[in-house]
Amino acid sequence: MRAMILKEFRELRRDKRTMAMLIALPIVLLVIFGYAANFTIDEISAQVVGPQADAVAAQAPELFKVEATTASGTSQDAKDLVRDNKADVVIDTNTMPATAYVDGSSLFAAQTAVAAFNLVPKEMLTVEILFNPDLTTAWVMVPALVGLILTFIGTIITSIGLVRERQTGTLEQLAVMPLRPIDVIVGKIAPYFILASVDMLIVTVVGVWLFDVPFNGSVWLFALGAAIFLFVVLGLGVLISTASRTQAQAIQLAIMILMPQILLSGFIFPLNAMPSGIAAIGYCLPLTYFVQLSQGVMLRGAGIDSLWLPLVVLAGMAAIIFTLAVLRFRRDLAPSDRRAA
Amino acid sequence: MTWGVTDLTVTYGAVTALRSVTVSVHPGSIVAVVGGDGAGKTTLLRALAGAVRPASGSVNGPTLSHLGFMPTTAGVWRELTVDQNIDFVGASQGVSGVVLAARREELLEAAGLAAARDRAAGALSGGMRQKLAFSLAMLHRPPLLILDEPSTGVDPVSRVDLWRLISTAAAQGAAVIMATTYLDEAERASRVVVLDAGEVLLAGTPAEVLENMPGHVSVVPAPSDRKRAWRRGRTWREWSPADPPAGTPRVADLEDAVVGAALAKAAVHA
16 A cells, blocks of 8 residues: 555656646635635725716715716716726716616626615615616626636637547647648637537527526627637637647646636626736636626627727737647647648 | 658757668668667657658658658547548548549458448557558558558557558558567568667668677577577577677577667677
């Protein structure tokens, strides 16, 4: 038994990735969980519109961080500000009493805001929750879960498929066949892109149908965002495959990439409740931007004029990650000066 | 057209896998590359295939469409059937239509795989899988065929089949270079290259290799120096740096020659 234990430790010591998973990952998870796992919102972004904007802003509870006041703003402007995600709460002083429009797609901020507004007498302020009037958790989760499922398929399944070629020796075979590296790369990735697209369609339709999640925005905008996001996650899958010799290693790496996306993309723990250092990590993750995009399109019916930023960030990530992945994969396929056909 | 490498050196980081190796492969001939584990056989074949970047020296290989390559790991797609493997490689190599149909029949018949066309490659026996891999490498009739230990781990009957396929390819004009651990196979090749720690120990026809081995190997009832002796079956062989007595062959066969050459190299470096 002693020999067996010794052998196991020696094997583990040589398997640096598993050791990292065993030692570093729990520490990282603990730190991230400790700081990120916070449902309590201390500050809610707010704007005030209408003739009494400045006066109301001055009286707003400390919880609300009033970022702008617009005396000339109309009630429609107030709703548009919420839809465009300019603030989680917009108080409209055009009405009597004033109306607080709360963004129901920012679930935790909305719950906190509503609790705070309940302390204000109804004759002074009425509250209207937009886009998710019953503050249903599923409505917020389903658009984000679409992204999580795409991330799972894109990274794990793609990397496993590519590593299988390496493990069975067929990648070596492909490298000396008269195929251009781009033929191999596109040929390998296209099936996963198609399958992931079908998966996305199924998950979205089933989510909308089963959980009554509204789809208020443009299908095409959603499809565009999802396609760009797919390029990012497929690129991650290819990158993982280039850094893995076996399928087990690919799964390990994929999990290391998946875990922070689950915890820090803002769909479980709100990003604005995290310390800025941890939230900054969240803002480097592609799922964060897909969540903003999918919730914006599906729940708020937001258009490209307010969702251009996550789209541009995702496009930038897709370009960088995919290029890097293709270059690394190409290096594996063509280490020498290939003698073209 | 003669293919080959000249003064080739390949390094992996600080490790030199091949040092100043020169090998040429002529059409219609078989070159057997032999040597122990880590001798550099696979690196030599991969460099000739263009899959390894040389540190120095030159590689004269055909374009990828004129190259047939069979890696150590067989290089078949295990989830695909035999027919689907042929379809994929045919499409990649630009072989289609009646030409593909004819070659499929010919190769599968010769490899004894005609009855296994619908079986997944992963479900084939090791020998059948190697024969399928050879068929894939031959599908586009390449002028240069590179085979990395095609018969390792294959049963004796399948080895005979494989050798028949390889020699037929050479007889049809292909230049064949193959790594092998079976020296009886190497003895049937046109030329033999003996590698050791990335260097060529001996090269030439099998007869030349036997003749050029330094010193001589004799059969002895009991070895005088165990560091220079080894067992074969029930008898002992012993290498000596001296030339053999007049009228006595230098060495009996290629297996003794390879071991003897390695011992000669060790004696020089001692």
